[in-house]
Amino acid sequence: MSSISTDTDELYKKISELKENIVRLKQLKLELIEKVKKMREKRREKIAKAKELTQQINTIRQEYKMKLEEFNQLKERRKNLVEIIQQIRKDFEEVKKLSSQNLGNPDSIERKIRELEWKLQTSSLTLEEEKKVIQRIAELEKKLQDAKKAMKIKEKKTEEKAELLAKRVELNTIREKIKALVNEIGEKKNIIKKLVEERNKLRDEINNLNSEIENISKQIEDLNTEIKNKSNELNETQRRLKSLQENPVQVNTTEVIEKKKKSIEEKLKQNKRLSFEEFLILYGEVDNKDGKDNSNIR
Numbered sequence: 650m651s652s653i654s655t656d657t658d659e660l661y662k663k664i665s666e667l668k669e670n671i672v673r674l675k676q677l678k679l680e681l682i683e684k685v686k687k688m689r690e691k692r693r694e695k696i697a698k699a700k701e702l703t704q705q706i707n708t709i710r711q712e713y714k715m716k717l718e719e720f721n722q723l724k725e726r727r728k729n730l731v732e733i734i735q736q737i738r739k740d741f742e743e744v745k746k747l748s749s750q751n752l753g754n755p756d757s758i759e760r761k762i763r764e765l766e767w768k769l770q771t772s773s774l775t776l777e778e779e780k781k782v783i784q785r786i787a788e789l790e791k792k793l794q795d796a797k798k799a800m801k802i803k804e805k806k807t808e809e810k811a812e813l814l815a816k817r818v819e820l821n822t823i824r825e826k827i828k829a830l831v832n833e834i835g836e837k838k839n840i841i842k843k844l845v846e847e848r849n850k851l852r853d854e855i856n857n858l859n860s861e862i863e864n865i866s867k868q869i870e871d872l873n874t875e876i877k878n879k880s881n882e883l884n885e886t887q888r889r890l891k892s893l894q895e896n897p898v899q900v901n902t903t904e905v906i907e908k909k910k911k912s913i914e915e916k917l918k919q920n921k922r923l924s925f926e927e928f929l930i931l932y933g934e935v936d937n938k939d940g941k942d943n944s945n946i947r
Contacts, residue, residue, distance in 0.1 A: 660890040667883040671876060678872045685865050692858045695851050702848040706841055713837040720830045723823050730820045737813045743798075755800060758793040762786055906930065 765786045769779065913927045 657890065657893055660886055660893065664883060664886050664890065667879055667886060671879050671883065674872055674876045674879065678869055678876070681865050681869050681872070685862055685869070688858055688862050688865070692855055692862070695855050695858070699848055699851045699855065702844050702851070706844045706848065709837055709841050709844070713834065713841065716830055716834050716837065720827065720834060723827050723830065727820065727823050727827065730816050730823065734813060734816050734820065737809050737816070740809060755793055755796045758789055758796055762789045762793065765789070 765782050768774075769782055769786075774782065909930050913923065913930060916927070917923065
């Protein structure tokens with residue numbers, strides 16, 4: 650009976666240890682589940698923040714694009730104004746140059762041309778004289794063209810002076826706008842860069858959280874398997890204890906036979922000779938219902 654008492658104590662001890670292990674594993678599992686919940690909540694917050702940053706980036710990029718288009722339009726307008734101002738200045742220089750030539754009145758020049766043409770038609774001139782008249786008419790026609798041009802420019806000189814002033818004012822305004830736009834575009838570019846860096850950092854953190862969550866989820870699965878195995882082992886141990894308590898002689902005899910079988914199997918593996926009783930134990934039929942066996946084991 651002392652052997653049965655020892656077996657019972659060992660089973661009680663094992664049951665106690667298994668229960669403690671199961672409680673410990675379940676507690677660890679709950680802690681991991683709570684940790685995963687917090688990490689998933691943290692991940693949701695970071696995903697929401699990343700989406701918010703993406704919206705901000707898209708909005709500022711659109712503003713950046715609009716400012717860039719405005720900048721290009723102003724550059725084109727500035728180019729046109731510079732060309733207009735240069736043309737007006739060129740006209741003024743040409744008026745100044747023509748005025749210094751003392752071109753005279755266009756009407757007077759035209760009258761002289763008509764007189765020379767009449768002379769060609771009505772007078773008997775030598776070839777040399779005719780050549781000189783024709784040359785003179787050509788000179789007067791060139792002078793007439795310059796005189797008309799000078800008069801035309803003079804007529805709008807006052808208008809062009811006002812236009813020149815207006816264009817200069819507009820040019821200065823555009824230059825200031827371009828300067829301000831360059832600063833705005835640079836600021837928006839820097840903001841976009843910072844937001845993209847922040848979003849990329851968040852994405853890295855989200856990826857790290859995904860890895861951690863996946864790792865912890867695997868640990869929880871392993872714990873579930875371990876808890877299940879421990880629970881099965883606990884059930885089997887409790888079953889053995891109950892069986893021992895209900896039929897101590899049968900259980901004890903069966904355990905003795907199992908131990909002897911293992912010893913005989915080891916002997917057989919070593920190619921050692923077996924006794925008749927050992928053959929009966931290894932291959933015979935054992936009847937434990939009444940606490941006896943047909944192997945005559947003592």
